[in-house]
Amino acid sequence: MIGLPQVYLVAGVTFAAFALLSARDASNPKRWVNALFWGLLALSLLAGDRLSDFGNGVLVMALVAIAGFGGLGRGVVLDRAEERRIGAERHGNRLFLLALVIPATALAGTLAFKQLPSLVDPKQVTLVSLTLGVILALIAGMVWLRPKVLVPLEEGRRLMDAVGWAAILPQMLASLGAVFALAGVGDAVGDLMSGVIPDGSRFGAVLAYALGMALFTMVMGNAFAAFPVMTAAIGLPLLIRQYGGDPAIVCAIGMLAGFCGTLMTPMAANFNIVPAALLELKDRNAVVKAQIPTALPLLAVNIALIYFLAFR
Amino acid sequence: MNYWPLLGILVIVAGFMLRLNALLVVVASALVTGLAAGLDLSAIVAALGKAFNDTRYVSVVWIVLPVIGLLERNGLQERARAMIAAMRGATPGRLLTGYLLLRQATAALGLTSIAGHAQTVRPLVAPMTEAAASEISALDEGEREQIKALAAATDNVGLFFGEDIFIAIGSILLMVGFLEQQGIVLSPFELSVWAIPTAVAAFAIHGVRLWRLDRRLAARMVQP
Numbered sequence A: 001m002i003g004l005p006q007v008y009l010v011a012g013v014t015f016a017a018f019a020l021l022s023a024r025d026a027s028n029p030k031r032w033v034n035a036l037f038w039g040l041l042a043l044s045l046l047a048g049d050r051l052s053d054f055g056n057g058v059l060v061m062a063l064v065a066i067a068g069f070g071g072l073g074r075g076v077v078l079d080r081a082e083e084r085r086i087g088a089e090r091h092g093n094r095l096f097l098l099a100l101v102i103p104a105t106a107l108a109g110t111l112a113f114k115q116l117p118s119l120v121d122p123k124q125v126t127l128v129s130l131t132l133g134v135i136l137a138l139i140a141g142m143v144w145l146r147p148k149v150l151v152p153l154e155e156g157r158r159l160m161d162a163v164g165w166a167a168i169l170p171q172m173l174a175s176l177g178a179v180f181a182l183a184g185v186g187d188a189v190g191d192l193m194s195g196v197i198p199d200g201s202r203f204g205a206v207l208a209y210a211l212g213m214a215l216f217t218m219v220m221g222n223a224f225a226a227f228p229v230m231t232a233a234i235g236l237p238l239l240i241r242q243y244g245g246d247p248a249i250v251c252a253i254g255m256l257a258g259f260c261g262t263l264m265t266p267m268a269a270n271f272n273i274v275p276a277a278l279l280e281l282k283d284r285n286a287v288v289k290a291q292i293p294t295a296l297p298l299l300a301v302n303i304a305l306i307y308f309l310a311f312r
Numbered sequence B: 001m002n003y004w005p006l007l008g009i010l011v012i013v014a015g016f017m018l019r020l021n022a023l024l025v026v027v028a029s030a031l032v033t034g035l036a037a038g039l040d041l042s043a044i045v046a047a048l049g050k051a052f053n054d055t056r057y058v059s060v061v062w063i064v065l066p067v068i069g070l071l072e073r074n075g076l077q078e079r080a081r082a083m084i085a086a087m088r089g090a091t092p093g094r095l096l097t098g099y100l101l102l103r104q105a106t107a108a109l110g111l112t113s114i115a116g117h118a119q120t121v122r123p124l125v126a127p128m129t130e131a132a133a134s135e136i137s138a139l140d141e142g143e144r145e146q147i148k149a150l151a152a153a154t155d156n157v158g159l160f161f162g163e164d165i166f167i168a169i170g171s172i173l174l175m176v177g178f179l180e181q182q183g184i185v186l187s188p189f190e191l192s193v194w195a196i197p198t199a200v201a202a203f204a205i206h207g208v209r210l211w212r213l214d215r216r217l218a219a220r221m222v223q224p
Helices: A004-023 A031-050 A053-068 A081-091 A094-113 A122-145 A151-183 A185-195 A202-220 A223-242 A247-262 A274-278 A286-309 B004-017 B022-036 B041-054 B056-073 B076-086 B092-108 B117-136 B141-163 B170-181 B188-222
Strands: none
Touching: A004 A031, A004 A122, A004 A151, A004 B056, A031 A053, A031 A151, A031 B041, A031 B056, A053 A151, A053 B022, A053 B041, A081 A094, A081 A122, A081 B056, A081 B076, A094 A122, A094 B056, A094 B076, A094 B117, A122 A151, A122 B056, A151 A185, A151 A223, A151 A274, A151 B004, A151 B022, A151 B041, A151 B056, A185 A202, A185 A223, A185 B004, A202 A223, A202 A247, A202 A286, A202 B004, A223 A247, A223 B170, A247 A286, A247 B141, A247 B170, A247 B188, A274 A286, A274 B117, A274 B141, A286 B141, A286 B188, B004 B022, B022 B041, B041 B056, B056 B076, B056 B117, B076 B117, B092 B117, B092 B141, B092 B188, B117 B141, B117 B188, B141 B188, B170 B188
16 A cells, blocks of 8 residues: 555655765755755655654754754855746746646545545545655656756755755654643643633633634644643633533634634744745745734634624 | 743743744753653653654655756746736736635645645746736835745635635544544534635635735836
8 A cells, every 4th residue: 555655765765865966066065964964854754663762853853953053055056047048938838737747646646546545545645646746747847858867856956955954844843742742831821821811701711712722823833732722721611611602613713713823923834934945035934924914813803703603 | 730841932932032043942942841841851852753753744745846946947937927927917916816716725625735835836826926016016125025925925824724624634633533522522514614704704804915915016106
């Protein structure tokens, strides 16, 4: 059955290639540092399940030490504007067709593989389809555009270097969440929050629940971590049990109040920091700043929706 | 109740405010939190390692970069810009509103991975929006950055406030499981239907912002 192991194999080989290509890039003064960083990530993807938890932990510490003290370097990026202009003229809209191979395969695969549970792990259809889409797009690109063999990996590495250490921030924040859970941070926050709600005010309780969801999501970078804490502390005992709120409405819209928090925090790195790096923006918080004017009014709407819909 | 682990949250907030390297801040916070809770060092390192290993799927998306890089070297972004430049009536606001609708609709059907920052925003949506904006009015470097950031923001808004309408998405299943443990039995559909009002509000609020962006750019064009 095709599932995560095969996906991780493809990803691991890709990162191993990034590491090797980094090592040969003489224009990068820190080429060995880059090679080590992407190499360790390749090791994690290829052999993470064979390492102990502590072994993986040491790998994580090494990645952080490389990125945190000194950091990654970047090689000289050649100006290829002329080459790109010629390419755009020569290949025309065929380029869009190639770009759409990945989403189209992801779409078709997600729908089709669900019917083939013996072939593809039903829980991983999306990642398997994405990986398949990448492989198909690469094959089509090699046939149609006829680049030199190493061009896709070289260009991929160039983009990867632009993202830099931010590439592992989402995984690191998820790991921090695990330590928070182990240390009982959620329970302590819930305990504190349930102490600050004004007594007997239904609106106060709604406000505390929705704002608590948004704020704790901002701290954790993830509404999934905030939901059980806030709902156990405020949502269930007050909104649902004491004031008789509809649990479906309280929870569903409470979760979305948390999503408003996700829009406003650098802790949600894969949504907010990684795109800033990927678009090569100078301000790493530019995406968060672009989202706050949508997130705040939407949070207010969510508070109003819970208040007016849940207690009919 | 032991409140000392909350120190870890302070470390995070302070670290981000002081703009220290985020990876170092995360590890410092994990150490402070764990030690305050009475965990020993090796247990904290092992917990970090286990969670890192369990969440490797997050990093799989980077495998699209060789394809995107190959297409970009062959002029994908230039082609995207040329197409927008040739289109009459393409404005950044209209483009992003269309993308927002598409992203919300596909996410609501559970198709969250067909688009994204690496798959669609960097190669297509951001350069198209930038091109549409510069057709209307010359942009300085800061404005270019803002337009690109807004393209990424639009992807996030569409994803977040579309996906919860789908019944088999993680957050809906989390809610069903959590409520069941508390003795409240709900079907995923009963929860997901209540994501619709917020989805409509998200489209309206973000849509108005995009419309105002167009108005701002158009107003500038008229003035010298």
